[in-house]
Amino acid sequence: MDDQLAQTDEVWPAVVEESQTLAAEYEEAGWDVITTTPGDVVPVPQPGDSEVSHVGLDVLVGGDVYEQVEEAVETADFDAIEVFREESNGIVYLAVVLKAPEAKRAICLPLYYRVAEAERLFSLVDEGEAMGTRIRPLSGSGVSFAHDEPELLLPDAR
Numbered sequence: 455m456d457d458q459l460a461q462t463d464e465v466w467p468a469v470v471e472e473s474q475t476l477a478a479e480y481e482e483a484g485w486d487v488i489t490t491t492p493g494d495v496v497p498v499p500q501p502g503d504s505e506v507s508h509v510g511l512d513v514l515v516g517g518d519v520y521e522q523v524e525e526a527v528e529t530a531d532f533d534a535i536e537v538f539r540e541e542s543n544g545i546v547y548l549a550v551v552l553k554a555p556e557a558k559r560a561i562c563l564p565l566y567y568r569v570a571e572a573e574r575l576f577s578l579v580d581e582g583e584a585m586g587t588r589i590r591p592l593s594g595s596g597v598s599f600a601h602d603e604p605e606l607l608l609p610d611a612r
Contacts (some may be wrong), residue, residue: 465542466566472538472549473564480551485558488526490519495565497572498588508598509578510586511565511607520591523561527597530557535599537606544569546609550587552599561589569609579604 470491477489494514499506515523526532534553539546545566552561579585585604590596601607 463542463545465540465545465547466564469538469540469547469549469566470564473562476536476538476549476551477560477562480560480562483558485560486526487560487562488519488522489562490515491564493592495567497567497575499574499578500571501574503574506578506583508586508588509575509583510588510598510601510604511567512596513563513565513587513589515589515591517591520589520594520596523589524597526554526559526561530554530559532559532561532599535601535603535606539606541569541609546572546607548607550607552587563589576608579608 474489477487480487492513492515496512498508498510498512532552532554534555536551536553538549541547545568548565550563550565552563553559584600585607586598586600588596588598
């Protein structure tokens with residue numbers, strides 16, 4: 455993630471705080487919660503990508519957190535999502551909760567991406583491509599979460 459952007463934008467700290475608040479609320483309700491602040495979030499495919507292997511958000515997390523995510527995905531069905539979205543200065547900010555309600559497990563992520571970097575993603579979603587979020591470590595392909603309602607993660611005006 456662009457640390458300079460995160461340091462200068464006043465919305466980002468509020469999104470991180472919202473994500474932490476959501477995690478605490480789920481924990482108080484008895485859920486097993488994984489929380490992290492990603493190292494990078496990239497809308498994919500990027501302009502110029504010759505192949506499209508994934509449409510959505512590519513989220514880089516530390517190896518220790520990724521291991522927790524991978525284990526959670528292996529043992530539970532993450533089939534629900536809760537999203538809080540804010541848009542400011544051409545950036546979409548998201549506090550995302552990926553949920554496995556039956557197992558009472560959640561993954562809380564504060565995310566952001568630049569609208570200008572996501573035009574190809576928007577076009578593909580508009581054409582009917584499925585959108586998802588892939589959480590991955592620095593090396594490896596990661597785990598993916600499909601989104602039945604991609605508009606929750608997309609800007610209002612596109």
